[in-house]
Amino acid sequence: MTTLPQNRNVNFTGSNALYNKAGTLKGARVVASRTTLNKIKNSQSSTNNVRAYQVAVTNRGSVYYKVVTYDGAYRGWIYGGKSVASIAGGVTQYTTFKNQGLSTLTAAQQSATYKIANPGTANNGTTVTYKQPAWTQYKVGRAITDSTPYASTIFKIDQVGTRTRENDQWVHIYDVNNANSPANGWILMSGLTQAQAPVADNAIQINLVDPSNNSTIVKSVTITRSGATKGTNFGYYSNGGWTISQSDLASIQNQIRAALSGTNYSLDSLTTAQIAQIAQTNFGSSTNLVANKIANIADNAVRINLVKPDGTILKYTDWSKSGVAKGSNVGLSASGNTLWSLYSGDQSSMESQINSALSGTNFQLNTNSNTLNSTQMDAIARGTYGGQVYINVVPVSSATSTITPYVFSLNQSSPLHPVSGSSVTTKIELADPNNPDKPFNDVPGNLTTAFVQNIVTHAVGSETGTSAQNKAIEAVNGVNKAIYDAAIQEYALSNLNFNGFKGQSGSKWGITDLTGSLLVNNLWYIHSPNFPVFSLDGQNKVQDPTISNITYSFDIVNTGGAITGTYGDPAKVVYDASPFNKIPEVTSTNK
Template identity: 50%
Template sequence: MTNNLRKTLFVSLAALGFVAAAGAVNAQTANAKTYARVTSNQKMTTDPTSRNVTFNGGNAIYTKAGTLRGARKVASTTTVRKLANSSNSRNNARAYRVATTNRGSVYYKVVTYDGAYRGWIYGGKSQASFGGGVSQYDTFKTGTLTSDMQNSTYNIASPGTANDNKTVTYKQPAWTQYKVGRAITDSTPYANTALKIDQVGTRTREGDQWVHVYDPSNVNSPVTGWILYSGLKQVAAPVADNAIQINLVDPSNNTKVVKTITITRNGAQKGTNFGTNSNGTWSISNSDRASILNQIQGALSGTTYGLDNLSTAQMAQIGQATFGSSINLPVNTVTNIADNALRINFVKSDGTSLKTMDWAKSGAVKGNAAGSSVSGSSLWTLASGDLTDVQNQITTALNGTGYQLQASGNTLTANQQDVIARGTFGTQVYISVVPTNNETSTIVPNVTINGVSNVLKAFNSDATNNGYDTNAVLTNVPTTATDASTVTNLSANDILAISKNSDKLTKFQTWFKTQYGDSTKVAAVNALFANSALSQYIFDKAQDWDYGPGTNGTSFPATAIANQITGNAAMKSMKSPIYPKFDTNGNISWHQGNYVFNFANSGNYGSNVNVYYNYTDTPLTTN
């Protein structure tokens, strides 16, 4: 058809009304765009911490679901990818609403922790789990406390008001939970507070290490919270009145503290000497010597320092130490350990060294741990091949010495394996060994309270305490509450003295009501006093806690232990130290735990054997 013919036909059709306008020959019919509509829009009610999300980078954030009419971009896919890859926890996000469209698409309303971006993002086709442009996100990863963290005491390094993650404490590590902020805004009042660590972990985005700290002397202290580990400084722990602190120092630098141990003695009085003086010569008992040496060696495991024995001069130094104070004790530098080797020291029951062996591992790197931690267990383990190798070498090393790893033979116990596994190549560890000849077994009393059994420690009752617990439980009591010249740490025995003076008692009760005048707080204080007293039994010279001797490693029945206890009146029934209970007005009642023998375990000569007592509480009518 020619162009002239087409024009003629178009004019004819237009005249007949079949064509609306001359310019419509190339027109296309356009359908109006159809938009999705929301069929459900709800606030999310699941645990907020389970709604922490990150972005997958393929979807933008909109003012409303992206397929709705009028939806505008809040953040482009480029911006969203930057948020997803951010190394700043402020860019963590929380989902808090969920919507579904008539097309079956799910959208989540999200907000970044810093509030910079808030809007809707595609979340897949199901509300059962996050999908589409978002994924569930763990903002913080918990870790495992090192022995140093568990056993050390800390201060905040630079107390003040700075919100810099290392000056004040936080309810959660900063920016790891939405709108969860600081625990305190000024750490100045806590500049000298002795803090302990009970949790550790890292922020996922930054990878920096955070620790949870608390004040063990005040269960209600506001300072409890999270802080960067780098914001703390390690300090010497306050020395209890009934303890001495031994600072293990570098032999060439008396100010360089390698490790610290604390030796506690029930009933000891502050200012008295730890040891005895005979004709001008100070000394300590053999049992104290063995116990202290074992603690020193345990503390030095995993370091390049050691101590195989206590010299006469060192024992004299410890003997002269006074309770409530500390001393510096030089230890030895360990030398000639290969970078790929771990030195294993075998220690006898008296704390002295039997012999030493170096376990070398091909390819091991100095400073790396010999083993690894195990999920759900506090004990570390060695890889199967390493365990076999080190076990074989230990068996060879102990052959002919008259000693073995445990009463039942030359196999590493779980605790011994833990010590070796935690050791780092290029350093040394200590593990205990036992003789292969006749041995006695120590009977260890346990008390069962509310279904939980705990080991009891001996308490020496004398004229200075008359059976009242001497552990300092109520700490940092102001002088105005006690008429003392210094801040007071109070035991049950101290409370007794206060209760006998009406003026002091009135002042104490006034302070107590202000500090602990509600049922929750007073219950916590009562629990501290009860837990302290009920972890002890009053020692009697008639008690005999040794059984045997017998051939090392051979077994004995539970009835043998039960007969020894039931035949000894001082062991068959025992008492705890006396302790107070308070009401919210500070009124005091006195209580004592009664322990009655229940049953004993069987055991093997040379190993401890547990016995168990039932507990009842007895209110006392007089002081």
């Protein structure tokens, strides 16, 4: 029986029990059964790490190791094979801690400085430092038992590793001002908080922290206000709560998005509580806001968030590319250019995907353009695969469907014909240019009572009695019909707005959209210009005319029922005059 020349960390295989004596010596009893050793083997607590510190070889050549669990709960002998040169049988060599150097830390974490987040005496891995990560070396304990004196000490990290059982991250820290500080040692990463540079008297600092460890600062943004006084609140109290101005809110939200762009975190909108927290922050100090960890972004994809002018997120799209590595930049920094660029061929693919995502949203990439501008490309190019970026989008310019009025009238040779309005400067789909509408003022002659009387007199001629009366009535009705036929092809402008029917350019509209526009713009009814109506007295003399007009009512049936169209194209609207009007007709002389 000898002491091992070098104590070894081992773990149980579960194939043998633990005895109080080595080999088959008389009186040996079981200290721990195979079941117990299996539980220790699979434990996720480093207190169940095992140390082998003695070895014995029986007269039959069997090797036994004396072992002890780190917490001292179990100690005894276990079969270890047939040779002291290699451990076998009931135990196997085991690594309690994997030192990873600095490979698992980002460049920002490596360059950052830290403080112990909760100084004190607790032996919990996060409060004091250790000579080795806790329970990874047998009987190797704390470096200090009280970290209170080091509450203001600034540390940096020079080693990183994980405990095998817990898979938690431990870091070795050192005092940047004292290489021999007793506090130098190992501590859980979650026990540190980033040390902050002093905040200017006229500024506040917003630290964006990891949701699982509020001591880990992902990014920070500084908000400066000219003329601000240290110690005063950034925001103000109003209507029973703390708040900030809309301009400050938009600025802060944009800075947060810019800071988190390219990371695996987001904070796309601030809650009322977070706004109140910022409002109560004093100038010259900082506050922490929890950022959200982004999930479900493929390693070869970048999430492109589309931001509306009011700062809210419209939606996002994940653009992916084969053969790229997570964390690598989407684009490149071109020599001699401060703006980053996208690789050849990527821009058109991104634009196609973004435009597809924007379809039907009433937003587009840029005013009068569905292509990325240099600022948008710069933002995307600086992003990294597995992360996200933000670009601004703008509302789609609305398009006008000019309403073109048509009249449906059984009194016309063609029941459906376009009408025009006096003084209307913009009309679409007017009458066939080869057969223009006859304007009202082109009715022959000067339509005075005397002029019409001349027509009647000429028509009656030498006739007398009933024949003369019929000739006079026929002449007056002929004049009235000519006037009516001219009037029914026009409408009185009367400040009507036929250009109020608007929507997203290229999108479809339906009958409910059209009727709603007609009601809002007072176009359900339109009227013809006023026109004279002549009559006769008992001596076939033409009376002074009365004034009339034609009322046209929107006719959904003859318009088409399930009518639809595209914004930007003319909207054909049919009005019906027949239910309300008829050609003025004199049937007898007035008595």
